[in-house]
Every structure is written in C-alpha cells, then in structure tokens.
Amino acid sequence: MVRLCHQLALECEELPRPFHRQVLVPGGHRVSLPYEFLVPCLCVEASYPHHDSPRRKHCPFRDQPATYGTELWSSVRFHDYSTSSKDQMAMVLSASCPLHPWATLCWREAADKTAPCHDIPNSTASEEEQAYTLDKVDVHPQLCFRFSYGNSSHVECPHHQETAWNVSMSTWGLQLRLRLTSSIPAAFSATLCQRRGGQCEPEAPLYTVTQVSGAGLGGHMGRGDRATLTCPCALQPEGSAPGELALLLPVQVLGSCVLVWRSDVRFARKQLLCPDSEWRSR
Structure with a gap:
C-alpha cells in the first residue's frame, strides 16, 4: 500500500480531500499519486496490506529549495x-x-x-x-x-479595505486646509515637505491634532468629545472647526506638499498630499 502524506511533528497526516488516496501497488509496478501543492513536508509512505504492517516513509522534497517557493505559500x-x-x-x-x-x-x-x-x-x-x-x-x-x-x-495584507481615518485637503488662496476624520481616538501630525528627487523632505514646524473620542475631526463635536490642536496660533484661521488642522503657506513655499500620519502609534503610514496632483501615500 502506498500513499502521500504530510509529515508533522509526530505523524504523517493524510492529504485533504480529494487527494487522500491509498493505492495497492503490485511488486515491480509504478503508480501516480495526485497532490495539491509540492511542499517540503510531502512524503511517500509504503506498507504491506496486512494489519499492523510496518510502514516505511521517504520525504524527498525536504531539502529541495524549489519546494520553499510559491507553492509553499499557496498552501x-x-x-x-x-x-x-x-x-x-x-x-x-x-x-x-x-x-x-x-x-x-x-x-x-x-x-x-x-x-x-x-x-x-x-x-x-x-x-x-x-x-x-x-x-x-x-x-x-x-x-x-x-x-x-x-x-x-x-x-x-489586511483583508479588510476600510481605514480608521481619512484626510482631505482643500486650497483656499495661500492656505492649505486639512480635514481629518477618524472612527477611533487618535493623534495626528502633519508637516510641510519639499519634493526633491522623488522624495518629499519634511520641514519644520510640526503640527499635531489630538482626538480624545471617536467622533470625526473637523466635524460636529458631541458631548464628551474633545479635540486639541497644537500649532502656531496664526496658522489656525478664525472660524476653523475644532480638530481641523489648517496650514497657511507663505508665497515662497507654494510648491510644498504635506505629510500626514498618526502620531500615537509606533508604526504608521504617511499620506502625502500635494495641491497640484492627486494625493498618494508613502
């Protein structure tokens, strides 16, 4: 009797359906056994058909570099x-x-x-x-x-496409205004950057907005919601909503872009927004 199996720590487990097959092979004959993926732990096990017959096992793919590629991850x-x-x-x-x-x-x-x-x-x-x-x-x-x-x-990558926060940008004269919305409490930072050789180099100062509750930033703040904004006061125009981060650009930096990211976590994406092109992420 011959079968294919996956070698685990203590046993050789049969392949899943429809590949779990045990074939009686007469002496001197060949047999073809189907498998789903060619993986390092795929083994051939042989035994005599009578009960309690000792089994012999051979695992020819364990040391084959080819079995540690695409099919391994597909499995x-x-x-x-x-x-x-x-x-x-x-x-x-x-x-x-x-x-x-x-x-x-x-x-x-x-x-x-x-x-x-x-x-x-x-x-x-x-x-x-x-x-x-x-x-x-x-x-x-x-x-x-x-x-x-x-x-x-x-x-x-994560299987869900939804994101916990978003940022949009509008241009008002010499002013770039960022509007952040978040479904979770979070802190965000933003800074101007200059495009040089395919990169955007950050420039001081750094602007930070913190949302304590889960309501949208820059929108209506309900009871118990709180947002704080840290930046030079001149850069938050009169009439700005709480939690709305607005940057006023001097004439000499009109070619600038803006980097925005969550600053209350260790690993965060940085979104790059440019007034003269579609926004993209870094």
Whole structure:
C-alpha cells in the first residue's frame, strides 16, 4: 500500500480531500499519486496490506529549495484578525507543513498585489502557535506582514479595505486646509515637505491634532468629545472647526506638499498630499 502524506511533528497526516488516496501497488509496478501543492513536508509512505504492517516513509522534497517557493505559500491559509480599535496587526496561519516563519511589517506602494512592499525596520511580530501579532500599528490595507521562511517570503495584507481615518485637503488662496476624520481616538501630525528627487523632505514646524473620542475631526463635536490642536496660533484661521488642522503657506513655499500620519502609534503610514496632483501615500 502506498500513499502521500504530510509529515508533522509526530505523524504523517493524510492529504485533504480529494487527494487522500491509498493505492495497492503490485511488486515491480509504478503508480501516480495526485497532490495539491509540492511542499517540503510531502512524503511517500509504503506498507504491506496486512494489519499492523510496518510502514516505511521517504520525504524527498525536504531539502529541495524549489519546494520553499510559491507553492509553499499557496498552501498556507492566512486568517486576518487585525483591528484598528486595538491598533494591532494580527494574523493566524493554517498550513499543511509545520511552518514557523518570522513576520515583519512592510509598506506596499499601491493596492496592486504586484506592487513593491518596502520593509519597515524593527517591526518583527511576536509569534505563538502560528498566531502573529504586532501592537501600536496604524492598521491599513497597504501596511502588510512579510512572512519569511527558508529561501522565500510572502506578503499578506489586511483583508479588510476600510481605514480608521481619512484626510482631505482643500486650497483656499495661500492656505492649505486639512480635514481629518477618524472612527477611533487618535493623534495626528502633519508637516510641510519639499519634493526633491522623488522624495518629499519634511520641514519644520510640526503640527499635531489630538482626538480624545471617536467622533470625526473637523466635524460636529458631541458631548464628551474633545479635540486639541497644537500649532502656531496664526496658522489656525478664525472660524476653523475644532480638530481641523489648517496650514497657511507663505508665497515662497507654494510648491510644498504635506505629510500626514498618526502620531500615537509606533508604526504608521504617511499620506502625502500635494495641491497640484492627486494625493498618494508613502
């Protein structure tokens, strides 16, 4: 009797349906056995058909670099439990092989899965029984986990496309006005930046707005809601709503853009807004 199985810590587990098959092979004959993914723990197990026959096992793919690539990650199911209300990235892995990859954060340039994902330093997630968590994160569909194992890696982003906060910008004469809305209590920072060689270099001063409750910033503030604004007083025009961050641009910096990010977390995306182009994220 011959079958394929996945070698776990103590046993060789049968393949899931419809690939769990045990075939009686006459001596000197060959047999073809189907499998779903070519993974390192895929083994061949053989035994005689009588009861309690000893089993012999061969795992030919364990040391093959090719089995640590695309098919390995395709065999993994990623369960996303990331929540903006907890400022936490959390994913649980279900895999055919007993994998324990390490996970770090990266920022994907665009929503496209083929877009580059830039590594974020010092962002290793903690792992316990294939559950990966990282706290103090501004959860966003493009702020992702990069899982690395063997000679390959895989990027998995939060499955929910909703974001906890948004920012819009309007131009009034020589004034740029930012309006922040957030569904969670948060603090935000903004600064002018100058575009140089594909980068936008931040410039002082730094402006900060803090929302204590979960109502929208710059909108109607209900009972118990509170927002504070930290910036030079001249830069908050008369009539601005509480929590609305407005920047007045001098004539010499009309070519400036604005960087906006959450400042009450450790890992946050930075949104780049430019008055002469569509806004984008860094």
